[in-house]
Amino acid sequence: MRYRTGIAVLAVSAALLTGCSSTAPTTGGDTGGGEGGGGASGGPFTIGVSNAFVGSEYRTQMIADIEEVFNEYKADGVVDELVLENADADVNGQIQQVRNLINRGVDAIIIDPNSGSALDAVFQEAIGQGIRVYAIDQAVDTEEVLNVGIDQAKWAETSAQWLADTVGEGGKIVVVNGIEGHPANEARWNAAKAVFDSSGVEVLAVGNGDWDQATGQQTMSDLLATYPDLQGVWTQDGMAQGVLRAVEAANRTGDIVVSGEARNGYMRMWSELKADGFQSIGVVNPPGTGATALHFAVRQLQGEELDESKTVDGDIVLELEEAITNDNFDEKWAEVQDQPDSYVLDSVLSADEVGEYFAG
C-alpha cells in the first residue's frame, strides 16, 4: 500500500509543478539587479562579457580586443569595470554566466552565444532589468538583442565565388567544412553550395574538419587519396592551414586551388608557395567585432539612437574587408607578417566609424 503513496506523491508533485509553470505571467522579477540598467545615464558604465568557448586563437584575440577598447574608455572615465565570464560551458553554464553578470549589476552584456535560440529566456531576464545585450560572432533570434557581426553567408560566398571563377565551369572540387549541424557552418555551407551550383562547379565530396587544423589536414589527406583528379578545395577558417599542409604533402600546391583563411600561419605558407604558382584567397572574419560592439554599447548607454536606415532588420551587419588574393597579397602580408602565426587578421571599427551608424 505504501508504495502507492510514493507514486501518488510523484504524480501530485508533477501536477503541482505543472500548476506552477502554467501560472500566467504577471511580474518579471524585476526588482533586483542592483544599480544595473537605466537607459541613458552619465555612467561610468559596467560592461559584462560572456564567452563559453575558450582556447581558440580567435576567441582569445576577441577578448584581448575588447579589453583594449575598454581600457581606452576607462582612461576617459566612461566605463569603470569589465566583468569577464570566460570559461568553457554548455548552454546551461552560459545561462549562469549571464545571470552572474545581471546580478553583478552590469549595464551592458557582450556575448558570444553558444546557441542562437536557447539563451532567449535569460536575455529576456537581462533586458527586463534594462541591461543592453550585444551578440557577436553568431546572431541570436531575440529581437531586443543587437546582433553585431559580419554576414557569414556573404563571407562564404566571397571565397566560394573566387574558387568557382578560378577552377571554372565543370571544375571538380572537394569541401572541408566545420562541424556538421553547427549554425555558423550551415549558414556558410548553404551559401557556398548555392554559388557552386549556379557556377556549374562539381562538388565531389564534403568532409568535416571540426574547425581544427589537425583534423582538417587528416580529412584533406583522405579526400586527396580518394579523389586524385580534384582541382580545388573550399574550406573555412581555423582549418585551412591543415588542409594546405595536406595539399603540400601531396605535392599538389601547383595545381590545386585552396580557399584559405586570413590567419598568419596560413599566410606564411602562402607567401612561400606563391612563387611556384600557388593561388588562394583569405576573407577576414574579424575577432574584433566584440570590441566594435563595445563602441555600440557605450554610445547607446550614453543615450544615442541608432540610425534605423543603417541597420539590417534592426541589426548591425559589418562590411567585409577586401579579400586577400594573390593580387594584393604582398601589401597585406607586409602589414601583419611580424605577428605570431596564431594571429587572426582583424579589424575593429573606431569610435567615429561606429558613430556613423547613429542618428544625428
Added chain:
Amino acid sequence: MTLGVDNRAASSRAVAWIRRVQVASVVTWGLLAAVVLVNAMVQPTFFTLYSITSTFATFVPLVFAAVAQAIVVIGGGLDLSIGTIVALSSVVALKVMNGSDALIGVGFLAALATGAACGLVNGLLTAVVRLQPLIVTFATASVFGGITLVVLPSPGGAVPPAMTQGFRLAFAGIPVPVWCVLVAVLIWLVLSRTKFLRHVYAVGGDAQAAYASLVPVVAVRILTFVTAGALAGLAAMGVLANTGSGDPFIGADVALDSIAAVVLGGIALRGGRGGAIGAIAGAIILALVTNVLFFLNVPTTFRELASGLVIIAALALSVLTTRKGVVR
C-alpha cells in the same frame, strides 16, 4: 517473528535518525549557513527577488538529481547515468510538448515515464542480472546519451512559453524555483515515510540481513532505480524551464555533481544511512560556491580550480566528521 522484525526495524530506524540528525546534519547545515553568509557578504544583491529567483532556477535540476542520487546511494548503489537520463527525458519531453502550452502536463508525464523506463533498465541489470551498479550505470549512461542524440541530433526546439515564463514568476510571493525546491523536499518527506524507503535503508545497510527479514530485495532495488529515474525526469523539466530550448548534451556534469551533493549531505556512500534533505542542502552548497567565487572576482581561469579545491575541503570536512561520529 513479526514483532521482532518490527522492533528491530523501529530501533534501527531510530538509530539511523539520530545519526542523520546529529552528525552529518550539523556539518551540512553549518556549511550551508557559512556559504549563504559568505555569499550575502560578497554579493550586495543576494536577497533581491531576481537574485533569489535566478540562483534557485540554476540549481533546481541539480536538487532533483541529488534527491534521485540520494535514494540510490542509500540503497547501497550508485547512479552514474543520472546526467544522461536528465538529457534523454528532457529531449523526449521537448518533442512531446512541441512548444505547445496545452501539452505541458503531457510533457511532465513523458519526462517521468522516460526517466522511470531508464531507471527500470538500470534496476533490472543490477538487481536481476546482478551486475555492479557502478559498471551498469557507467555503460547505460552512454546508451541513454546515444538515444538522446538520436531523438535530438543538434540543440534546438522551443519549450512552451508558459513553462519558461512561469519558471521565472513568483507564486504567493515566493519565486517558482524556490517552490520547486520545496516540492523536492516534500517528495522526500513523503517518500521517507513509506515502507518502500524503509526497505531501501534496510537493503542499503545490510542486504543479506534485509533478505533474511523478508524484505523483497530484488523488487526494492529495481524500484530504487525506477524512482531515481522518475526524479531525474523532474530534473529534466527543470532544465527545460530554465533554458527554454533542447540540448542533447545538457547535464554532462549532473551525475558527478549529484554524487558530490549526496556526500556533502552526509550520506555515506556505503549505503543505509543519511537523508535526501542533506543532499538538497549539498546541491545548494555546490551551486553557491560557484556564485561566491564569481563575486570574489576570482578570474575565470582559476575558478574551476578554486571550485574543485573548495568542494574537496567541504567533502573532507563532511566525511571526516561523519566517520568520527560512527566510531563514537
